[in-house]
Amino acid sequence: MKRIQKIAMFFLVVLSFAIVLSVVAVLILYFKYDFPRAWAGLGFMGVGGFAGFARMIFKKDPGKVECDERDRGIQRRSAIAGFGAAYMVVGISTMGPFIIIGPNAPITTNWLPLIFGAAGLTNFYAWSIAILTQYGWRTKNE
Amino acid sequence: MNKTQEQAWIMLFLAPFIVAISGGVFVWLFYLEGRLLMLAAFAAWCILLWILPYMFGKIPTKKSKILFDERDKLIQKRATLAGYLGFWWYIVTACIIPLWFVGPTGSITAILLPIILLGGIIMFSIIQNIATLIQYGWGGKNHE
Numbered sequence: 001m002k003r004i005q006k007i008a009m010f011f012l013v014v015l016s017f018a019i020v021l022s023v024v025a026v027l028i029l030y031f032k033y034d035f036p037r038a039w040a041g042l043g044f045m046g047v048g049g050f051a052g053f054a055r056m057i058f059k060k061d062p063g064k065v066e067c068d069e070r071d072r073g074i075q076r077r078s079a080i081a082g083f084g085a086a087y088m089v090v091g092i093s094t095m096g097p098f099i100i101i102g103p104n105a106p107i108t109t110n111w112l113p114l115i116f117g118a119a120g121l122t123n124f125y126a127w128s129i130a131i132l133t134q135y136g137w138r139t140k141n142e
Numbered sequence: 143m144n145k146t147q148e149q150a151w152i153m154l155f156l157a158p159f160i161v162a163i164s165g166g167v168f169v170w171l172f173y174l175e176g177r178l179l180m181l182a183a184f185a186a187w188c189i190l191l192w193i194l195p196y197m198f199g200k201i202p203t204k205k206s207k208i209l210f211d212e213r214d215k216l217i218q219k220r221a222t223l224a225g226y227l228g229f230w231w232y233i234v235t236a237c238i239i240p241l242w243f244v245g246p247t248g249s250i251t252a253i254l255l256p257i258i259l260l261g262g263i264i265m266f267s268i269i270q271n272i273a274t275l276i277q278y279g280w281g282g283k284n285h286e
Contacts, residue, residue: 083226090233090259090262091259093255094255094256094258094259095255095256095259097252097255098172098252098253098255098256099172099177099180099181101252102252103169103172103173103251103252103253104251104252104253105251105252106249106250106251106252107249107250107251107252107255108247108248108249109240109241109244109245109246109247109248109249109250110241110246112237112238112240112241112250113237113238113241115233115237116230116233116234116237119233
């Protein structure tokens with residue numbers, strides 16, 4: 001398995017773990033205290049920040065050629081996939097309320113940080129899935 | 143001045159106008175004709191934006207000249223990355239400022255959300271084109 005595949009897999013696992021943990025925490029808090037206090041469970045999304053350590057955990061092999069033309073192409077396409085998916089989330093989460101509830105309807109400000117939070121999460125998810133799809137989810141297609 | 147620089151200069155001034163005017167037209171259609179016509183117009187606009195680059199690509203140009211080399215590709219890549227970063231900085235700032243002033247229990251009108259999106263598209267375009275021009279040197283002959 002290539003280094004970039006390990007990093008993408010680590011991203012997927014850590015982010016999925018953070019999402020599951022947050023959903024469980026929100027549900028527990030909901031049954032105990034009800035909303036809006038239950039939203040505090042979203043604080044567990046911070047666990048997803050550990051994904052940033054991936055490049056430190058999976059270090060480069062010294063002396064080995066890490067990146068050729070094919071790898072660069074895959075990484076470029078994955079970056080575009082990440083950006084496209086995140087951009088779509090921003091588009092839907094901004095145009096959606098405007099179209100559904102109308103332009104003059106009030107919307108809570110809590111919605112705003114959720115927009116870029118969801119977009120960031122989608123970016124990393126789409127990037128990881130694009131990397132793993134193009135290289136293969138296991139070791140064979142290196 | 144090469145072709146990319148000319149495009150960057152044109153788009154630097156034209157793109158914000160196109161985005162702002164089309165955004166205004168969509169809002170106007172929403173108020174006057176309802177959401178269905180607005181969605182149809184938005185879909186038509188997206189298809190047009192998708193098709194136009196292909197149509198321009200079919201127009202014959204001077205074949206003898208190499209118009210786009212490795213350096214141009216690198217400049218374009220860096221400029222897009224700069225636009226991308228600028229876009230995210232803008233989106234985060236535009237989402238935090240209302241939250242900061244109104245507070246977490248307050249509310250805003252839904253019209254603000256598409257304005258944030260349109261601002262993001264304009265910001266991306268401006269930063270990308272300025273980054274392109276900075277890397278080429280704003281149009282000097284030595285950078286062709």
